[in-house]
Amino acid sequence: MKDISRSVPKEDHDEKVSGRALYASDIQMADMHYAKTIRSDRPHARLVRIEYPTLPDGYIIVDHTDITGANHVNMIFEDWPVFAAGVVKHVGEPIALVCGPDKQVIQSICEQVVIEYEDLEPVFEFQDSVVQKAFKKGDPDTAFSQAKEIVERVYETGYQEQAYIEPQGFVGYLEGEKKVTLIGSIQCPYYVKNAVMKTLACDPDDVRVIQAAVGGAFGGKEEFPSLMACQLAVAVLKLKKPIKMIYEREEDMIVTTKRHPSKTTMTAALDETGKVLAIKAHVALDAGAYIGLSGVVLSRAMLAVTAAYTIDHLDVSGDVYVTHTVPNGAFRGFGAPQMIFAIEMFMHHLAKHLDKDPFDFRKAHQAKQGDKTATSGIFRDPILMDAMIEKATNMSDYHRKVKAYAAPNVYRGIGMSWFLHGCGFTGSGESDHIKAKVRLRKTEKDHVYVLVAAVDMGQGAKTTLKKVVVETLGVPYHQVTFDHPDTDDVPDSGPTVASRTAMIVGGLLSQAAQTLKETWQKGKEQVVEKRYRQPDFVVWDEKHLRGDAYPAYSWGVNIVEVSVSPVTYDVKVENIWSVYDVGKALDERIVIGQADGGIAQGVAYGYLEVMQHKKGTIQHKNMTDYIIPTSVDMAPTETVIFDNPYALGPYGAKGVGELSLVGGAPAVALAIEQAIGRPIHKIPATPEMIMELIRHETT
Amino acid sequence: MVKHVIPESYREALIHLRDGDFHIVAGGTDIMLKYRNEADLPPKFDRDVLYILNLDELKYIQSEAHVWRIGALTSYEMLLDHPDLPEVFKAAWLDIGGPGLRHVATLAGNIANASPAADGIMPLYLYDAQVVLESCGGSRTVPIEAVITGPKQTAIASHEMIREIIIPKHPFNVTQWLKVGTRKADAISKVSFCGAAHVEPGVIHELRFTLGSVAPTVIRARDIEGSLKGLLISELKTKTAFVLNAYSERIQPIDDQRSNKHYRHQVALNLIEDFMTQLIKEG
Numbered sequence: 001m002k003d004i005s006r007s008v009p010k011e012d013h014d015e016k017v018s019g020r021a022l023y024a025s026d027i028q029m030a031d032m033h034y035a036k037t038i039r040s041d042r043p044h045a046r047l048v049r050i051e052y053p054t055l056p057d058g059y060i061i062v063d064h065t066d067i068t069g070a071n072h073v074n075m076i077f078e079d080w081p082v083f084a085a086g087v088v089k090h091v092g093e094p095i096a097l098v099c100g101p102d103k104q105v106i107q108s109i110c111e112q113v114v115i116e117y118e119d120l121e122p123v124f125e126f127q128d129s130v131v132q133k134a135f136k137k138g139d140p141d142t143a144f145s146q147a148k149e150i151v152e153r154v155y156e157t158g159y160q161e162q163a164y165i166e167p168q169g170f171v172g173y174l175e176g177e178k179k180v181t182l183i184g185s186i187q188c189p190y191y192v193k194n195a196v197m198k199t200l201a202c203d204p205d206d207v208r209v210i211q212a213a214v215g216g217a218f219g220g221k222e223e224f225p226s227l228m229a230c231q232l233a234v235a236v237l238k239l240k241k242p243i244k245m246i247y248e249r250e251e252d253m254i255v256t257t258k259r260h261p262s263k264t265t266m267t268a269a270l271d272e273t274g275k276v277l278a279i280k281a282h283v284a285l286d287a288g289a290y291i292g293l294s295g296v297v298l299s300r301a302m303l304a305v306t307a308a309y310t311i312d313h314l315d316v317s318g319d320v321y322v323t324h325t326v327p328n329g330a331f332r333g334f335g336a337p338q339m340i341f342a343i344e345m346f347m348h349h350l351a352k353h354l355d356k357d358p359f360d361f362r363k364a365h366q367a368k369q370g371d372k373t374a375t376s377g378i379f380r381d382p383i384l385m386d387a388m389i390e391k392a393t394n395m396s397d398y399h400r401k402v403k404a405y406a407a408p409n410v411y412r413g414i415g416m417s418w419f420l421h422g423c424g425f426t427g428s429g430e431s432d433h434i435k436a437k438v439r440l441r442k443t444e445k446d447h448v449y450v451l452v453a454a455v456d457m458g459q460g461a462k463t464t465l466k467k468v469v470v471e472t473l474g475v476p477y478h479q480v481t482f483d484h485p486d487t488d489d490v491p492d493s494g495p496t497v498a499s500r501t502a503m504i505v506g507g508l509l510s511q512a513a514q515t516l517k518e519t520w521q522k523g524k525e526q527v528v529e530k531r532y533r534q535p536d537f538v539v540w541d542e543k544h545l546r547g548d549a550y551p552a553y554s555w556g557v558n559i560v561e562v563s564v565s566p567v568t569y570d571v572k573v574e575n576i577w578s579v580y581d582v583g584k585a586l587d588e589r590i591v592i593g594q595a596d597g598g599i600a601q602g603v604a605y606g607y608l609e610v611m612q613h614k615k616g617t618i619q620h621k622n623m624t625d626y627i628i629p630t631s632v633d634m635a636p637t638e639t640v641i642f643d644n645p646y647a648l649g650p651y652g653a654k655g656v657g658e659l660s661l662v663g664g665a666p667a668v669a670l671a672i673e674q675a676i677g678r679p680i681h682k683i684p685a686t687p688e689m690i691m692e693l694i695r696h697e698t699t
Numbered sequence: 700m701v702k703h704v705i706p707e708s709y710r711e712a713l714i715h716l717r718d719g720d721f722h723i724v725a726g727g728t729d730i731m732l733k734y735r736n737e738a739d740l741p742p743k744f745d746r747d748v749l750y751i752l753n754l755d756e757l758k759y760i761q762s763e764a765h766v767w768r769i770g771a772l773t774s775y776e777m778l779l780d781h782p783d784l785p786e787v788f789k790a791a792w793l794d795i796g797g798p799g800l801r802h803v804a805t806l807a808g809n810i811a812n813a814s815p816a817a818d819g820i821m822p823l824y825l826y827d828a829q830v831v832l833e834s835c836g837g838s839r840t841v842p843i844e845a846v847i848t849g850p851k852q853t854a855i856a857s858h859e860m861i862r863e864i865i866i867p868k869h870p871f872n873v874t875q876w877l878k879v880g881t882r883k884a885d886a887i888s889k890v891s892f893c894g895a896a897h898v899e900p901g902v903i904h905e906l907r908f909t910l911g912s913v914a915p916t917v918i919r920a921r922d923i924e925g926s927l928k929g930l931l932i933s934e935l936k937t938k939t940a941f942v943l944n945a946y947s948e949r950i951q952p953i954d955d956q957r958s959n960k961h962y963r964h965q966v967a968l969n970l971i972e973d974f975m976t977q978l979i980k981e982g
Contacts, residue, residue: 025738036737103737103739103740107736246738567966568966569962569966619956620956627886630885687889687962688958688961688962
């Protein structure tokens with residue numbers, strides 16, 4: 001049997017390289033109209049009066065009074081308005097759309113709108129908790145009471161912007177009298193469809209959502225597009241013309257969701273030998289103005305509390321705080337990067353505190369197959385971390401470098417992170433909420449269509465999912481087609497998030513392909529559907545966050561080597577080594593692509609990407625001021641993929657998408673910590689912060 | 700409606716400038732950002748626009764006995780391709796934007812834009828460069844420091860344009876350029892530094908520094924430099940504290956979204972100290 005990992009040409013390679021791929025802004029239609037959003041410029045205020053200029057013929061204003069259904073975006077928490085009604089809670093909050101045929105005229109109308117506000121007190125601190133979660137493992141209270149020593153540290157992380165290639169955007173138009181079709185830059189076609197149905201209070205048949213080519217999303221196009229789509233759908237029904245709404249880059253960076261800033265307090269109970277008996281952890285997330293998905297992000301963060309270690313007694317809690325800032329949301333890693341940063345730094349700092357070798361200290365706490373997870377589930381599958389860590393340390397010459405860089409005034413450092421990422425939705429999310437369904441349709445000409453709602457946003461889903469079908473059926477590639485999902489054609493296989501696409505959707509497709517192969521009737525139209533069933537061994541108590549949070553885990557090791565200039569305090573990332581266990585790579589080149597991009601984004605989160613708000617207004621609102629790494633900033637990477645096939649994954653595949661991001665920040669932060677000889681408790685570790693640490697100006 | 704004019708010759712460009720009030724667009728890499736509009740809409744120019752990038756007669760690099768002459772529309776990539784221009788210039792220019800930008804951006808545009816964070820002009824201050832400003836009424840040659848009068852402000856009259864830049868040749872044998880942009884390409888300087896020294900066995904004939912992004916315009920302090928002339932290298936160490944102190948008073952950085960004044964101040968001083976330390980070390 002040939003190895004599934006052997007790379008094939010990327011399915012969307014030609015259309016993207018040639019420029020033929022149609023992104024939302026490339027779509028042209030006869031009689032195209034445009035929409036621009038009128039936004040709040042206050043962090044918190046009552047809307048007293050809005051005065052619009054006299055509108056020329058063909059131009060309309062669309063606001064909350066035009067909504068026929070619910071004025072909130074359909075998400076887990078239904079607190080996020082489609083259009084502000086009466087009050088605004090963050091700078092950039094949408095109040096209305098101006099729509100019409102000429103963008104210049106629309107711009108001029110927007111400039112003439114006068115909004116009278118009554119300012120209310122804004123909150124920017126962690127003070128208004130709106131979601132609280134907690135779980136325990138073992139008996140942390142007893143462990144703490146028996147501790148020889150208790151050590152506490154606080155870790156903070158900042159915003160991160162997804163910085164996808166093209167800003168958010170949609171084209172919407174009417175089909176017939178009342179059916180609204182929306183083509184957009186999205187990750188989750190059915191999230192968009194369901195949200196629009198709620199806002200329009202209409203039938204499923206009256207909303208159609210089609211994915212345009214997507215040049216990166218990173219979670220940024222998980223829930224935010226639903227907001228735009230709801231607004232645009234209302235506008236399309238009112239104006240009865242095709243409307244294009246594409247954000248400018250600055251607008252996008254000011255108003256769209258970002259990674260939650262966090263503050264995590266880690267407390268360890270240590271025994272007389274210096275082993276960690278128990279950990280108490282509290283994570284605080286800044287949701288921004290509306291909760292949206294923040295509660296789920298909080299769960300992911302909490303569940304990652306012990307990362308790649310096993311600690312027998314845990315007391316874990318978390319709060320989501322609302323502030324009068326831009327709502328934060330999904331971002332590759334989904335809460336895990338914040339927690340993995342905290343635990344990895346904490347384990348290192350504990351070792352330093354105990355005057356132990358950090359490597360040995362971490363090894364002594366490493367998770368093994370059969371151990372209880374943080375939520376008292378079980379690590380059922382083999383864990384290859386011993387071999388992976390050995391591989392990574394050998395590749396990077398880690399042990400020699402750690403010693404060499406410990407000398408004073410070397411200004412070089414090497415840092416290592418160990419981590420895991422749960423694959424698929426948390427707990428019973430897949431079986432209770434998503435209930436994924438996939439379909440294969442074979443035509444009379446024996447051509448097979450892959451019908452799923454999974455979106456290729458650059459990560460290669462089109463290639464890998466099609467490959468699963470092709471290889472299982474044993475047919476040539478040209479006999480199978482995977483078009484951009486269109487909700488009129490594809491069943492709801494769930495959103496393209498949570499490292500679930502390869503494992504869950506791919507798994508269902510391989511089952512469907514197997515069935516189709518077994519029942520194949522030449523020259524006959526055939527349809528095969530498969531629906532997700534939770535593996536029997538997964539038992540999850542959502543209320544108490546107890547049991548198997550995920551059916552499977554992907555694992556990773558990152559090692560980052562840096563030099564720091566004692567003159568400018570700039571960090572240069574010299575080398576990056578990574579070892580991953582993703583079960584089985586469905587396509588090696590695609591996994592390496594994911595790994596290179598993920599580590600670039602994860603490392604940059606740790607030292608480079610600064611985003612802040614000033615009284616609720618985002619200050620880093622373009623790619624000049626928001627520093628993401630360029631190709632010349634990127635260090636050489638060496639990545640090794642371990643095979644560790646997961647029984648229920650297609651060809652053994654587990655999750656891939658998020659794994660390569662979550663360990664980047666602690667690895668680079670630990671490397672910087674060694675280079676400057678000062679502990680780091682906060683990321684990004686900017687040159688400004690490094691200067692203060694080196695010059696002893698902060699504690 | 701603003702008028703968009705593309706002259707066929709330099710002479711014609713000067714006549715337009717005499718008769719009207721124009722924004723001049725060379726490479727356009729600053730001005731097109733300043734007046735940019737939403738996608739699909741024309742830029743929001745508030746005056747007529749004169750596009751001059753096609754004027755090949757202003758694209759040249761001439762080497763004379765004591766000076767270099769650089770035509771106003773010579774792109775950075777043309778300058779970088781030249782085999783003989785001083786290294787410190789090339790090092791600074793290579794740190795501007797990315798390759799695409801450098802193929803159209805011009806040194807004259809960097810002067811006219813007068814940004815306190817401009818990288819391209821830093822070595823001009825170091826070398827006492829002069830700028831030839833021309834109009835239909837004639838030309839005048841002005842030192843770079845007198846052309847740039849403040850952030851985004853110049854002494855260039857509306858009927859004038861930059862014709863060429865004159866760079867004197869100097870026998871510097873140690874030079875350094877360093878840009879602190881945190882990212883290695885497509886970055887705007889937080890702090891930038893140029894240093895040049897003419898050192899002959901043990902003696903400092905000339906030691907110059909320029910600092911960018913830490914004051915309204917590029918800092919060059921001839922008085923401080925003057926006090927170092929003629930020193931023995933072995934004496935330089937005793938002068939370090941004095942030099943840092945003297946520059947410290949002239950560095951007036953700001954806080955902005957890219958950095959803070961505390962960092963900019965400290966790093967500017969570090970860069971001076973580092974350059975002096977290297978000189979001392981190399982003797």
